[in-house]
Amino acid sequence: MEILVCVKRVPDTSENEIELNAAGNDIERDELVYSINEPDNYAVEEALQIRDRVGGNVTVVTVGSEDDEEVLRRQLAMGANQAFLLYDEAFEGSDGRGIATILKEFVLKGHYDLILTGVQADDGAAQVGGMLAAMLDYPFASLVNSIEVDSSKLRIGREIEGGNREISEIDLPCVLSIQTGINEPRYVGMRGIRQVASVPIATFGTGELNVDEALVGAGAAKVKRVDYFVPVLGKSAEILSGSREANAEKVLELIAAKGGLK
Amino acid sequence: MSRIFVCIAHRNGVAEDTAAELVSAARAIDPSVAPTALVAGHGRDIDTVCESVRPLFAEVWKLGNEALSYPNAELMRQALVRALPPQSIVLVPHDHFGIDLSPGLAVKLNSAYVPDIVAIEGVEQNWLKVVRQEFGGQIYAHARCDVSSGAVINVRPGGFKAEAATALNGVIVDKSPDIGTLTVRRRYLETIVAESGAVDITKHSVLVSVGRGMQEKDNIAIAEELAEALGAAVSCSRPVVDARWLEKSRQVGSSGKTVKPKVYLACGISGAFQHLAGIKGNPFLIAINKNPKAPIFQVADVGIVDDVLEFLPELTKKVQELRGVSAK
């Protein structure tokens, strides 16, 4: 099975403190460390496991710049067969739809049975997978937390409310967005990264892809972020100040008052 | 301003809370326009729902089709594309269904898409100004969206207050014929219900809920002691389940259980919205967290800035003293 995984390099949420910068309009970007978007990592692991079960190839691709190559390399070290960087000045500033447009042209250059993305990335938009599917006119499913391969169809599970799982059958080729927890991703150590340090990563731009420049880039973006901010705190909790013992007593009083003691 | 549509999520003939919330959102976009409801489904349920939402809408479009008897986003999308007029603005709740439906819908409608908004700040020259969150809820962002060719807008459940029922008396319009035959490339098979586990947290009126702030699995015992003293149950946020400290049936949140307790103790929980989405009924929320900037303090009624591992045993002691049980 030919599997494509679309990945994104994002500031690592557990190793960074996301704070407003001094000017108050962006996050503080000095000293951010980046890594692969966590759901994308689960998607790559899932792709590798499917490949190891049924055979085939795993390709990883990202839309970005040279900085993003490190993430592609890490996924190669993890076991992906090849990696592509989609970069062009014309792509810069694209919104989610622009990204999906670029990816669509990449997909049409190759032949993929299954396309995976992570369910969402640092901006919480959860959109590229669904958009890509619509542009390609492939069936789509989001929040996928289980995949079974059955010749030309997949049996998938989606995470829905209450912790329940919705089981569906989906035709191939299709696009799936993967939820964290679907598997246990393998470890990629320093050694693995060093071993792929010189593997070539092809870069495609407008020359190689059939992208209509009017549809990508900052100019074409229909959704733009204006700034980051921290809201003025409205009504918030009454913070108890006092010794730990006094606080505990007060809390107990409140619980009792609200009918919480049986 | 183009027509504003609201997707009604419903179950067993009852519209979900998000319907009223989305009406608020629609009013925030354009107070002068009364939105139109979109109700998709099949059979008697769909009629019941259409009837129940009439007070909130000018029109209620019924999209009835046997294939839509289960809310399959792939099929719903096709139906909407056929039924909606061009340049519509469509509001959808940002939940597991909205995430599934909307991005593709926006592409097929050739309009913009803006996901998971928590506030609307009005329209300025065809740009809709909204507020979103990024980085897992750690920071807010102002964003704007070009709605000149319509837009699909996913609204965070609970982000807007439910619109009080008005006496709009919406007209039910049967748009079912517009749907035609739907191409099925994703077939719903079944739903596997999550194991209820030994403890059903939805049935408890007091919950001692633990988050990552408990630091390690063995510390859950501290929360269990408190729960036992209070006659409560222990629930948790998603990271606790991911780390395998507690089983999934204990998770409160958008991908876990929805609870309606009287008292909710959030212990070492940061307050990510996915977690808060599982707490309904406006309980008395007590938050204990080492970090004074934790978002939970925004929504709690009472907050204690303290190490949860130190505070909980103290609280347990007080409860036990009250009960006359000698402290261990």
Add this chain to the structure above:
Amino acid sequence: MVGIYSPALLSDWLVPGKSLFLAIHIIGIVLFAYIVARRLVPLYRAQADPRFDQPLARLKNVGKYWFGQWKHPRYPFAGVMHILIFAGFLLLATRAFTLLIVGVSPNFVMPGLSGKTGHLYNVVTDYAATVVFLCMVVAVVRRVVFKPARYDVPARFGKSHTADAVFLLGLIAVLMLADSFFAASEAAGRARIDESMQLAFLSLPWLLRVGFSSTSLAALWVINVTAYLVHAVTFYFLLCYRPFGIQFHVETSLFSVYFAKLERGTVKPVRWDVPEDHLDQVKSFGVKKFEDFTWKQILDFYSCADCGRCADKCPANAAGRPLAPRFLTIKARDYAFEHYPVFGKANNSNPLVGTIYSEDEIWSCTTCGACEEECPLLVEYIDKIVDLRRGLIDSGTVPQSLQKPLKALESRGNPYGKMEKKRADWTRTAEFQQDCTVKVLDQKTHADVLYFVDSVTSYDNRMQSVARATSRILSKTGTDFGVLGPTEADSGHEVRRFGEEMLFQALRDHNVEAIQNAGVKRIVTSDPHAYNALKHDYRDLPPVEHISQVIAKELKAGSIQLGPREVDGKFYTYHDPCYLGRHNQVYEDPRTVLDAIPGLKRVEMKRSRDRSFCCGGGGLMLFYEPKEEQRMGVLRVRMAADAGANVIVTACPFCMTNIEDAIKVGGLEGQMSVIDLAELVDQCMVVPVREAEHEIAAVGD
């Protein structure tokens, strides 16, 4: 033939005596040689291990541990018995060979053992045989009736080993008996024809001869020859059987001790025959299949005597984790026997983890070294665990709970993922800055001494007070010191022991550069893991000391004085951290320091010094979630309570964290507390008299 003659002269059996016994010798020796040669096969196929250096030091070890049986008395009853048996075997060796040769060369006497010397030797060995025989009886009774716990085989590790043990003990007893019957019957026979042959009074042969007082000469001859035959056959049977089980240690122990690891505290390189800068060319890291072990590691598997002392003292085993060092070895040995059989072809090897070992087993080890400290054969464990972990890391099979801190160490140089620039924030609290200014060292700012803080002490809220206490101590003693602050990365000690060698090297190289830039002459640390790393894993650094050693030195020099601890009726006990105590043998300095505090009452736990019980692990063990029945920390805290203590003093941040947690989880809050040695000293330090005089003078003005 009448009388007692050498069995070589036997002529009324099928085969003449000489030929029979010669045949037995040849078969026995050839078979033994063949078996040993087959046993050596996996060693040829194994990885390189340079153990041929420093012969004098190695011989010293042989003298102390093999000949001197140095570790045996740690378990007194079994230890003394083994010393007796070992001494007996050494003494009896010559006698046994003499006996064997006599069957072929009738009048053979061992050179140097004729006349009076020979006679004395026979007396001594009569007693030796007796003692060995008695020890066999006691040993069998002990195994079968008293069943010491450490010999138990938990179901998941297979069947009980008792039957095999009893069989072997029995055979040795038979050997002693056969020798004694031979001597006794010969002496009795000679007595009949008025030739005297002296036997040691009340020895086994002597007692048997008493029993033979009315046996006929003909019968004695039969007994004599039969006893001889039994001796010869049993001797060779044992010789050839030993390589099939734990008794192989009789032969291999000399080698396992001679080739034992000389360098303490550090971990073997990934491959001894591949220098660090060529490691990228190695296809596979660590031990995945059996042949990835080194020949010495395989020799260790052969040498295990199944005594169970390692597992008995292993804290992971005590906590109910899936690891027991003894079975790590026995399973590998059984694997070697199965896949490299003496009779048959060597067959294909599979990955070891997933077949004989489980992943949890390998991750459960805290590298505390208790096993290595106990083993009388100097079998090594830590290097094998690290090698197995290297194999798991290389194949990506790492528990998710460990992947996060490893990733954070790679990006941020600490397992918490906190920002580098905040590493020295502990120096900047308002209250602390009034007492003490801590320099941050770099290429421009130098100092005499580097205080290497390491990650947990820098970032953990509780441990930061240890950093501050240590700084105050250094400051009050007038030491010119500083910290590296943002340029300090984790020492990488646990990273290495968890198998991520390349990440360790990256951290090490980063730190070495930072330390060299800081131009310091000495390094002090309050973290025994950092201490061990800087001392043994790193190279080319200035001398490293632990803060307890520094305090002890300053106390001796009189530059620190400790005032009394308020009389609080508490009993203090010192918990030896594994990497300060056992691995680096710093036992006395911390105790000296504690004893220098007037009024402080100290008790000793049963398991202390080199038998200290690991608190549950340093470094990455804080993140790993093992399958266990109890927490090591809780077991340790109970030991402190059992010793009558209510305050545990430790000198390691990981011990502190684990013990504090354990006090909470074990329900001992209010009854037990824990304090770091540096904190305690900081609280008790008094200003030296000279300064006080100056102050008085100033006030007087």
